[in-house]
Amino acid sequence: MAVAGQTFGIVGALSAFPRRLVAREVERQHGHVRRGVTRQTTYLVFGRSLLAKSSEAEIEARFDAEHSSGRWLISENGFLRLLGLMSVPAASALSRQSLIDQARLSPRIFDLLSLFDAFEHGSEPYSFRDLILARKYAELIASGASWSAIARSVHRSGPVASLTALSLHHGGTDAIYARSAEGLSELNGQLLFDLDTPDDAALEDLFDLAEEAEANGDYLEAAAFYQRYLAMDRTDSVAAFNRANCLKAAGRELDAAHDYARAIKLDPSFVEAWFNLAGLMNERGRIDAARRHLGKAIEIDGDYADAVFNLAKLEFDAGDLAEAKRWWTRYLELDSDSEWARTAERGVQYVDLQSRPRTG
Known part of the structure; x- marks a missing residue:
C-alpha cells in the first residue's frame, strides 16, 4: 500500500532503525509519523522496546484494543519494508493458515510473535524457514515459555532465520537458550540493526517520564518533561498536544492555547488539537474562535x-x-x-x- 496520505503511529522505541530517519522517509513519501495514536492513525507500528518496558498482559491489551479499532498493526521490519528501506526475503507459497496448521501454533500467538518480527516474513507468502521457526516456537510454548520471552530472545543472535539451525530450549526462565554439545548458551548476540543513538534513547526516556507524570496527575511536572522533550525535538506535534492538555489541566489556559496552536502548526491535520483548542476558546468566551476551530x-x-x-x-x-x-x-x-x-x-x-x- 502506498505511504502517501497515511498516518503512522509508533508505540515504543524502534530497535531496527532510528525513529528520526524513518520519520524523514515517511514525510518524503508524503505520509505522516505521529507518536502514539490519534484519530487519523491508519498504521500502528509496535516498537520492540515495548518488550522491555511493558508486561506481556499490557502488550496484549494494547494489541487487542488497536486491532479492534480497525488499524493496521505492523512490526518494525514490516514498517521498513513498506517504506522500501528493507528488502523482502525470497518466499515460498505457504499461506498463513497452512503455516499455523502445520506448526500447531495458536493464531493469536503467531500474530503477536509476527508483530515483533519473530519470523523471516511479516506476511504471506511464508517460507519453509518460517515454518521451521513456527514449529520451534510451538515447542517452546508447549514447554512453558511465554510468547514475550520468545520475542525478547530471538533478535539476540542476528537474523531470525539463523535460529532454524539451532536447538532452542526454555529453561523455566524468561530467556530462551540454544542447546549444543557444550551445553546451553544464551542468544545474546548484538542486535542486527541496533543503530539507536544516545539522543534517541534520551528522547524516549523523556517522553516516558512525561506520560507517567501525566497519568499520575502531576500535570506541571509532565508539562516540564514535555517541554524538555520539545527542546530536543521541535517537530513532534503529539508532544506539543500532550503538553497543552497538561497545562490546561493545571489551569494555565493561555499557555495551553499556545501549545495547541503549536501542535496545529506542526500538523495542520491534527484534529484533536483543533477540537481541544475550540473547547478552550469556548470556555474563555471566544465563541467565534471556538466556532472556527470546531x-x-x-x-x-x-x-x-x-x-x-x-x-x-x-x-x-x-x-x-x-x-x-x-x-x-x-x-x-x-x-x-x-x-x-x-x-x-x-x-x-x-x-x-x-x-x-x-x-x-
Missing part, C-alpha cells in the same frame, strides 16, 4: 461526532437555532444510541417546537 475539526474529519455535538451546542447557546438543529441532526446520523444522542434529539425537538407558528 468547523476546522469537522472539515478534517467529517465523522468526528464530539466536534459535531459541541458545535451544535455552541450554536444553540449563541441563539442560532437553525444551525444548532443542523448540527444536532448530523450528530444523530453518527450516533443514535447514546445519552448524547438523547440530548441531540431533545435539542432538535426544542428547535422544532420554537419554530412552530404561535396561535392566539
Whole structure:
C-alpha cells in the first residue's frame, strides 16, 4: 500500500532503525509519523522496546484494543519494508493458515510473535524457514515459555532465520537458550540493526517520564518533561498536544492555547488539537474562535461526532437555532444510541417546537 496520505503511529522505541530517519522517509513519501495514536492513525507500528518496558498482559491489551479499532498493526521490519528501506526475503507459497496448521501454533500467538518480527516474513507468502521457526516456537510454548520471552530472545543472535539451525530450549526462565554439545548458551548476540543513538534513547526516556507524570496527575511536572522533550525535538506535534492538555489541566489556559496552536502548526491535520483548542476558546468566551476551530475539526474529519455535538451546542447557546438543529441532526446520523444522542434529539425537538407558528 502506498505511504502517501497515511498516518503512522509508533508505540515504543524502534530497535531496527532510528525513529528520526524513518520519520524523514515517511514525510518524503508524503505520509505522516505521529507518536502514539490519534484519530487519523491508519498504521500502528509496535516498537520492540515495548518488550522491555511493558508486561506481556499490557502488550496484549494494547494489541487487542488497536486491532479492534480497525488499524493496521505492523512490526518494525514490516514498517521498513513498506517504506522500501528493507528488502523482502525470497518466499515460498505457504499461506498463513497452512503455516499455523502445520506448526500447531495458536493464531493469536503467531500474530503477536509476527508483530515483533519473530519470523523471516511479516506476511504471506511464508517460507519453509518460517515454518521451521513456527514449529520451534510451538515447542517452546508447549514447554512453558511465554510468547514475550520468545520475542525478547530471538533478535539476540542476528537474523531470525539463523535460529532454524539451532536447538532452542526454555529453561523455566524468561530467556530462551540454544542447546549444543557444550551445553546451553544464551542468544545474546548484538542486535542486527541496533543503530539507536544516545539522543534517541534520551528522547524516549523523556517522553516516558512525561506520560507517567501525566497519568499520575502531576500535570506541571509532565508539562516540564514535555517541554524538555520539545527542546530536543521541535517537530513532534503529539508532544506539543500532550503538553497543552497538561497545562490546561493545571489551569494555565493561555499557555495551553499556545501549545495547541503549536501542535496545529506542526500538523495542520491534527484534529484533536483543533477540537481541544475550540473547547478552550469556548470556555474563555471566544465563541467565534471556538466556532472556527470546531468547523476546522469537522472539515478534517467529517465523522468526528464530539466536534459535531459541541458545535451544535455552541450554536444553540449563541441563539442560532437553525444551525444548532443542523448540527444536532448530523450528530444523530453518527450516533443514535447514546445519552448524547438523547440530548441531540431533545435539542432538535426544542428547535422544532420554537419554530412552530404561535396561535392566539
